[in-house]
Amino acid sequence: MPARTLFDKLWEAHVVRDLGGVVALIAIDRIFLHERTGSVALKSLRDSGRTLLDPSRVFCTMDHIVDTLPGRGDSTLMPGGSQFILETREAAREAGIRLFDVRDPLQGIVHVISPELGIVLPGATIVCPDSHTCTQGALGAFAWGIGSTEAEHALATGTLRVARPRTMRVNFEGVLPPGVTAKDMALALISAHGSVGGNGYAVEFAGGAVRELDIEARLTLCNMATEFSAVTGFIAPDEKTFAYLKGRECAPRAALWDQAVRQWRELRSDEGARFDREITLDVSDLAPMVTWGTSPQQAMPITGRVPEAAAAGGSIEAHARALGYMGLEAGQALAELSIGAAFLGSCTNSRLSDLRRAAAILRGRRVASGVRAICVPGSMSVKRQAEAEGLDVIFREAGFEWREAGCSMCFFAGGESFGHRQRVISSTNRNFESRQGPETRTHIASPEVVAASAVMGRITDPRTLIRANGLAGHDLVGHDLVGGRR
């Protein structure tokens, strides 16, 4: 057999039937829904008189619309949101699928709870009517976002008609410097190769720097594949993957586990396998990245200055519009920009390791006056674990709001927002115009940058505070060393 890529293996294991040309009928192992786009798929399926092929492999969560304020229930700050919650609950009950409801102790953001519960598995296909489904490729799955009609198709038939994407491998080589993360790797890739750089491709992330990432960081990296316009992003499973999954609620057990792991070890690109495109990036000199514009490709090292049009790539008009929207001028240092808010959360960066790294910076420090800071754990399990470690105390004492799990203010749906022209440093994935609120100015970055910037009241290179921690010892209050306000 010729050398095959990991994607070839994932694809070929799921072909039910060749439909001619590049299209095949692909078996879908897992379907996840949420109350925003899954509700309409369930409702439409019911109205068409069709039934689910296998409800035992379909899951649903409440994450997009549900409030994240303490004491939340079915009513929402988003006008009309409760209708989505009530109809989703009813449709899920009728369909006989497992729902992680508003008060379920396992509720959370779909792309956080699916790995956390071992619902996504290496070698599996998983779809969700949500663009960030590619996140779950981090475990070696073929995971991709679809529309609601496609979700209906998958629910009814257990398959999708898929045009086979081209293959790309992105090799991250070198050793990631301290204070630099998977989020920075993703932003560096997208800024170098553009928001359409991955268009039409299934992208395998590989190389020494990827192997070094823990599973939660790999989820962050794959999460951003959709911002690269890729069909999906994924990483070959390895011992870290197996250790992460072992014992998770829906992961196989005992003899089945051993059998699964034996197969999963084959899930890697063969030596000499050919990709339609290959990109290599060295991460050794990478700095924390921050976006300056209104597309994830408009990102640069935090030590940089807002680029001139010629250096920014894209058209002069697009550059001018982005700067106008963001209230910036070319040549301004990113690290001088005052912020009004800091947001830590979303399917990109809301897992326990994200919260730990942010808390390590916040410990003994205070959010600058005038900055609204919010932390939204990605799942109720993450929240409980964080509380067991006392992270919630660090966040609260620093001046962060400590929320219930959900997508929260990653996007604006008519409820909570940061306000007009408010500048927000955010651990989320999209800095589109008005994404976090009408005319809100979003800068996306790692949890470290969010925490450091919240403390300083301006976009801040977290390495300065991390170094101060090192000098002062982690338990000391290093605040005065770095000139922040108490």
Place this chain on the structure above:
Amino acid sequence: MEAFTVMTAVAAPMLRDNIDTDIIIPSREMKTVSKTGLSAGLFAGWRYTAIGGREPNPEFVLNQPAYADTRILLGGSNFGCGSSREHAVWALHEYGIRAVIAPSFSPIFHGNCIRNGIVPVALGADDIAAMAAWVSEAPQEHRVTVDLQRGEVTAGIKRRYPFVLEGEAREMLLEGLDAIDLTLKHRTAIQQFIDQDRQTRPWIYQGA
């Protein structure tokens, strides 16, 4: 789904890159669990003078009398990026849009178009810019033809642009096929796959 073969209509230029689905229909405009009633929210952030309001912004291209009855959009690259929400396509369709011509599309938006009878046509940015310039001289007279049968866009006598729709997208649109109905014809093959796969990967069926 209604079939699409050929259409000649008013085309509106919206040439900025990265027009995301939240621009096409803001999340706040998705008010009910429904595929309909969405066209009033189409491009709401640009189309109206105030958030949540309905007073037309006269500067927005689709509000201009010259672009009345627009059925085709001329867009920039990465059209439909961002959220997977199919509501963007449902809103476009309900408004009357039947084709979007852009240099590239987000893969999810592209798939959603195919499933709802909207033709996503990929052409070069320069060709689209030239077409947009010609259209804007006299939008009601300078109409654009999208011929899916021939795989060609024409804009006046001189401008002819061939295009290709990959996979089975062309056939699905031309014949207005329902993908679920088509796939259910393979019911036996699907069951055979599952029966066999259950032997190879039992954890997929027992773990969940």
